[in-house]
Amino acid sequence: MSPPALDTATVALPRATPADFVPAVGDYFALLKPRVMSLVVFTGFVGLYLAPGHIHPLLAAVAVLCIAVGAGAAGAINMWYERDIDALMERTRRRPLPAGRMAPGDALGFGAVLAVSSVIIMGLAVNAAAAALLALAIGFYVFVYTIGLKRRTPQNIVIGGAAGAFPPMIGWAAVTGDISVAALALFALIFFWTPPHFWALSLYRAGDYARAGVPMLPVVAGKTETKKQMLLYTLVLWPVAVAPALLHATGWLYGAAALILSALFTLCALAVWRDNGDRAARRMFGFSLLYLFLLFALMAIDRAPGLLAAPGFGA
Amino acid sequence: MSELALMDERQRRIRSRNRALLLVLLGVVALFYLIALVRLGVWS
Structure with missing residues (x-):
């Protein structure tokens, strides 16, 4: 025996509440x-x-x-x-x-x-x-x-x-x-990259953070201080980014590329320093993602067996 | 959105969530099976 057909036009269905959703x-x-x-x-x-x-x-x-x-x-x-x-x-x-x-x-x-x-x-x-x-x-x-x-x-x-x-x-x-010094160098690279990366974002989202009461650096200390700190962190990143090559975790192809990319990152920070609008900060945020991605990609490429056989390259 | 449509949407979401859960559970079972094979040295 089949159940009686439900007339959905006349039967009131229970209202869906957020808890039901x-x-x-x-x-x-x-x-x-x-x-x-x-x-x-x-x-x-x-x-x-x-x-x-x-x-x-x-x-x-x-x-x-x-x-x-x-x-x-x-x-x-x-x-x-x-x-x-x-x-x-x-x-x-x-x-x-x-x-x-x-x-x-x-x-x-x-x-x-x-x-x-x-x-x-x-x-x-x-x-x-x-x-x-x-x-x-x-x-x-x-x-x-x-x-x-x-x-x-x-x-x-x-x-x-x-x-x-x-x-x-x-x-x-x-x-x-276990954890070696080279592993700590990789940790340090992301650790010192994070502040300029997020402060670039918070420079052009400062209003959002202020509304939510989150004490990001541009909200608390102002944009000028934030830009100064970002610049300092990009300078700290130069030796930190090269450290994996110095510790022989990667070869010197990576080391040279790390120096060039770090120089470009510092140039981005200088552009942010000079810019009174949001444009340079947005560009720096985008470049910061590319910077970290390229550094880690280059580490992997530098260590790929047979990829870099030329003397002087490779660990 | 009408109440009937809301209920239909709710049923559709429950079904898709159950299917996703089933896939995850099957994946976890397969994962543990493969890990056991590697750990036992079958795939060394």
């Missing part, structure tokens, strides 16, 4: 901050590739996957915690939580499950050192940067930048099981 799969994906994740995956992979020693290709893929999932999990928990200020900023107000497409608890649960899973799988499949570093990176991003620093100090991105600098070190530890 099911987030789309794409909303869960957006919580992982896929654009940030792509850079994290790339730098983590290069760290793994540069490390001396051998790792089974499948375990290498698992290590990179765990880095990606761990970074995404940290991003999801960050979005859960910052949903109030995200709603106030133009750049972030369309994210799943401030847009009301997802319940906050769903985002927190999703992030927490992914964070724990990524660390456990890294520990079981790869090694304890890589798992510990991954746990430290996630914990640092959530507790130190997101909860501890972001709303309290203009140095938020300076100290918090360490969280984003972990991936190449995790990749390195996945192969060797």
Whole structure:
């Protein structure tokens, strides 16, 4: 016996409330901050590739996957915690939580499950050192940067930048099981790159940050001081960017390219210093992404077997 | 959007989320199987 046909024209259906609304799969994906994740995956992979020693290709893929999932999990928990200020900023107000497409608890649960899973799988499949570093990176991003620093100090991105600098070190530890000076050099490169990268963004998004009450450097100390700090950081990056070559983690092709790219980055900072508008800051933000991508790509190319056989090149 | 359309959209999203969850679970099972093979030295 079939159930009676439902006359949808006359039967009142229950009104869908926000609690009834099911987030789309794409909303869960957006919580992982896929654009940030792509850079994290790339730098983590290069760290793994540069490390001396051998790792089974499948375990290498698992290590990179765990880095990606761990970074995404940290991003999801960050979005859960910052949903109030995200709603106030133009750049972030369309994210799943401030847009009301997802319940906050769903985002927190999703992030927490992914964070724990990524660390456990890294520990079981790869090694304890890589798992510990991954746990430290996630914990640092959530507790130190997101909860501890972001709303309290203009140095938020300076100290918090360490969280984003972990991936190449995790990749390195996945192969060797420990941390060497060369791995620390890769960490330092991202650590000192992060402040000028984010301050370039915050220069042309200062209004957004001020509205949300986030004490980014341009909001607290003004644009002139921010531009000065950006310039100083690009100068610090010169020796830091060359360090992997000095430590023989890469060859001198990378070393020479690192000097040229760092000089261009400093020129961008000088252009920002002279520019009273937003144009140079936007250009510097774009170049900063290219700068980091090219440096890590060149490290990998420089170490690719048989690619650079000329005398004087290669480690 | 009418209430009926909202309910349809809700059902569609639940179905797609369940499918995604199934794929993730199958992926995790396959991943653990492959990791076990590597760890046991079958694929050295």
